[in-house]
Amino acid sequence: MKNVFVIGAASAMLAACATVSTPPQIKEAPVARAQQQAAQVANSVVDEKAVKRKVAIGRFSNETRYGRTFVTDANLDPLGKQASDILASRLVASKQFLVFERSDIAKVAAEQSLSKDAGLIGVDALILGSVTEFGRSTTGKSGFLSATKVQNAHAKVELRLVDVKTGYVFFSASGTGEASTESGEVAGFGSRADYDGSLNDKAISAAISDVIGRTMTKLKERPWKSDILKADGSTIYLSGGALQGIKPGANLYVYKAGESIQSGQTGFTIALPPTPVATIRVTSNFGDSEVNEGSVALVTSGSVTKDKSLFVAE
Missing domain, CATH: 3.40.50.10610 (ABC-type transport auxiliary lipoprotein component)
Known part of the structure; x- marks a missing residue:
């Protein structure tokens, strides 16, 4: 009986001890791991584009x-x-x-x-x-x-x-x-x-x-646009290449910037809507880094001249 009492007393003292909480167990998501990895790869491809x-x-x-x-x-x-x-x-x-x-x-x-x-x-x-x-x-x-x-x-x-x-x-x-x-x-x-x-x-x-x-x-959500480096007939050289998401086969649009007018109400300078002037298709890229790369494109509709007010957008 004494042994039983000693064991019971020891159990009571251990129950009063402060112990480190058990870390939560990791549970597998309802979707299989292979499907999750495939989705991550797909998302990364979309992001790179x-x-x-x-x-x-x-x-x-x-x-x-x-x-x-x-x-x-x-x-x-x-x-x-x-x-x-x-x-x-x-x-x-x-x-x-x-x-x-x-x-x-x-x-x-x-x-x-x-x-x-x-x-x-x-x-x-x-x-x-x-x-x-x-x-x-x-x-x-x-x-x-x-x-x-x-x-x-x-x-x-x-x-x-x-x-x-x-x-x-x-x-x-x-x-x-x-x-x-x-x-x-x-x-x-x-x-x-x-x-x-x-x-x-x-x-x-x-x-x-x-x-x-x-x-x-x-x-x-901010609007993306690029500038035209050179216009040589129907061949257009623009800033930005593969590392910036511009790849051969991509269709882009050339716009003429709208007139900028200062608003008397807000004090901000407001640009009037741009005018589309041409559509171009990227054929190749050049350059070796994000800071010096560019793309070559062909005009598929409209015309492009050496005008500083022109820009390229998605």
Whole structure:
């Protein structure tokens, strides 16, 4: 009977111990994995065919008290710089945009002055952002023979898309993200977690992931157009090639830009609707990178002259 009592007492003490929660089990989606992979491949092919818009990331600041010092130089703001770098990496990895440098534009300009090869490119939209919320917390629970420790990080970012010609903010969105880690020990055995700095990275990355989808969708809604490099009879040379989504067989349209008139009501300069003048079909590409490639096309209807007001669109 004594042995039974001892075993029962030990069971009661262990029941009072604080233990690390069991991680959730991964469940297979209703759709088979092979079908999911096939769908991902199909989506990537569609994305590669999309004509790329030109975007740049401008200021991305840290508006929270976390990590702030008396130094106001944006280059010494690790939280804002980290968020900017994560966003730029995501946009480049999507292969749907031409991403240009703006936050470190002074360094780019200095390098160009050394090589005497300045050639900064204008963009279709400028992305501005800030980290508006960031915090960390540590919680825990303890029992008779055990203890657990949970570290949490929370982040919120705000993004704005700005029309570079007018300064008009045409889209804004926010994203939030959280990350946590848990450790525990029983009767002196187990893990003892020190401060986990990687939670900062994971929380910011999750916040960027929460907002980037909506931002990319809005950016792709912006009208795409290219310029005519040269018109030689029925042969047209235009800017942009395969890496920008323009491939042989694609049918494009040539427009004449409408007259620009300043509105007395809004103060904005409004362009009247363009006039279609020709249809062209891409026959080949040239160039070896996104910055120097072009395409050759033949006029299939209408006519194209050496007019600076002409442009090519989808």
